[in-house]
Amino acid sequence: MTPGILSGIFTAYLLPARYAERPRAGLFFWGLPAIPLEPAIKRAIIFVDGQNLYRSAKEAFGYIHPNYDVQALSQETCNRAGWTLQQVRFYTGIPDQQDDAFWHYFWTGKMAVMGRQKVVVYSRSLRYHNIQIKLPDGTIHTKLVGREKGIDVRIALDVIRLAHHNEYDVAVIFSQDQDLTEVAAEIRVVASEQNRWIRIASAFPSSPTMKNKRGVNNTEWIPIDRALYDKCLDLRDYRPSGSSSSTSP
Numbered sequence: 001m002t003p004g005i006l007s008g009i010f011t012a013y014l015l016p017a018r019y020a021e022r023p024r025a026g027l028f029f030w031g032l033p034a035i036p037l038e039p040a041i042k043r044a045i046i047f048v049d050g051q052n053l054y055r056s057a058k059e060a061f062g063y064i065h066p067n068y069d070v071q072a073l074s075q076e077t078c079n080r081a082g083w084t085l086q087q088v089r090f091y092t093g094i095p096d097q098q099d100d101a102f103w104h105y106f107w108t109g110k111m112a113v114m115g116r117q118k119v120v121v122y123s124r125s126l127r128y129h130n131i132q133i134k135l136p137d138g139t140i141h142t143k144l145v146g147r148e149k150g151i152d153v154r155i156a157l158d159v160i161r162l163a164h165h166n167e168y169d170v171a172v173i174f175s176q177d178q179d180l181t182e183v184a185a186e187i188r189v190v191a192s193e194q195n196r197w198i199r200i201a202s203a204f205p206s207s208p209t210m211k212n213k214r215g216v217n218n219t220e221w222i223p224i225d226r227a228l229y230d231k232c233l234d235l236r237d238y239r240p241s242g243s244s245s246s247t248s249p
Contacts (some may be wrong), residue, residue, distance in 0.1 A: 049175035051094030109238035184218035
């Protein structure tokens with residue numbers, strides 16, 4: 001047997017008693033790390049990309065506003081997988097009041113409720129720019145559109161930081177954003193460095209009519225069907241009284 005094939009294994013060659021005066025030496029093999037044990041209790045942290053979750057639910061189930069209860073959805077996802085929910089973290093871009101008062105008040109109210117549920121909330125102002133849309137009659141229409149900046153970066157940083165601090169065994173990212181692919185590779189590096197079991201998954205609403213049925217590459221995919229999603233609806237009304245909006249959140 002070639003040294004270095006197995007790690008930390010002691011092999012003793014035992015001979016009959018008449019050879020006891022000249023025992024043969026055992027062999028020690030070192031070099032490879034031991035395979036980390038899967039923990040009996042798996043601590044999970046949920047990272048929710050609020051806008052990505054909303055867009056996926058809209059495409060999958062037809063909902064026109066963010067009606068999910070992230071605490072309930074996170075808890076139900078962990079229950080089904082046999083994981084212990086440690087923390088829920090929510091990330092979203094929101095419009096400033098002067099740009100879109102309706103969605104500003106909507107998100108402010110919804111995130112206040114999340115805070116009372118002990119959800120860790122991170123938000124950033126949307127950045128706006130004009131886009132031109134060509135109408136069927138050939139005329140050009142200019143529309144002001146808000147874009148998120150930095151949300152995926154913040155999620156990535158937190159997933160890696162909390163892994164380094166050994167805060168979880170399972171990271172579940174509620175997103176289909178492929179910009180997070182490299183996070184999965186980095187978590188595997190952390191697991192190797194710490195010689196411990198870490199699992200990373202991406203969860204997303206899914207239905208037969210969806211075009212995008214992929215989770216984040218290099219993660220375990222957890223499709224959320226309508227029955228599970230509808231079990232975790234947030235029925236609170238965060239709309240400011242007497243107002244309405246035709247824009248996206």
